[in-house]
Amino acid sequence: MRAGFPDFRLGNVLATSFTATLTERHGDAVERIPTPQRLVDWLAVYGLAVDSCTTAQLELARELRESIDVAATAAALQEALPASAVHVINGCSAQGRAAAILTPEGKRQWQLSSASRVEDALGVIAADAIEIIAGERDGKLALCASPTCRAAFFDASQSRTRKWCDMNTCGNRQKKARFHASRRKHSGSAE
Template sequence: MTEDVRRLFRLDNEVLAFRFTATLSDRAGASPRERLTGPALLQLWLEAVGLGVADVAPAELKRAVALREAIYRAGAAIASGARPDAADARALNAAAAAGHAKPALGDERAEWCLTKAAPVRDALGVLATDAIRVLGGPDRGRVKKCEGPGCAGLFLDSSRANNRRWCSMNTCGNKVKKARIATS
């Protein structure tokens, strides 16, 4: 993976579906930052997470962003102890059901095989399935919203004490620490 891709996207979230929701960052800030600003950017992001497709159509980008926001709203609801909106659950379920991706054991790790007919649909199916797995699984009580300044990004708290507050120590955790040092 090139440095450029790492600069364009935040790829450090352990949960694939939450890595997807992080393509809109600074959600609670004054100016949320949309990183999927065109079909080519979605193509680049999919490639970076092992869901490479040859091409993304504008309509597919639109569908992807709609799914991403449904995942985010459902995750944010669960993080605050609420039930996801029925329409968002339906959107996740429909995207998961529409996908035909198959896992395959590659040389070193599992890979996703997408169909030639509708690879983007399949990729979105993988993302929706991952969201359902996390948001409906035994760790759903560990789904949280980052407390970093303006972030509000979703993450899964895998700490033993279930007391993690930031989506990533490298970004939001560090920001908070630096701010504390500056004011102390």
């Protein structure tokens, strides 16, 4: 962990973990990849290690991120997908030249075409977004119940009734708020 930067919100789904590098979009937004190096750090966590990243590549990454968020939100609401978002996602997917590699241990790894090809990594993320938005994976897109978050997340729970993008943050905060609200009601105190 690098000191001085907001930590990452790591989830199981690549595309929505990537959109979670900006949180509280409807409140006080927190940018979790504020510098190119932080994008390098984030990609490494997801097995998409690159050795460098330019400011332009970071901007492209953020453009893809916001496009995925917009398209996934529309999909969760069962609305038409905004054409501009679809265009960016498709462009990133088409530009990527990462190859899926099977390790001797039977695990999948991504091999980028060169060590500085952030575009390859973004292509893998875009393809992941396409899969979940197109409904190719078991689960469904939903919006976080927290009014300051409203992040699109992928609900792969058996009952498909997940309410929050992240239990440890949004879920916890809502629970605490409800707890305090009910205490206020019972005690009659104005605090």
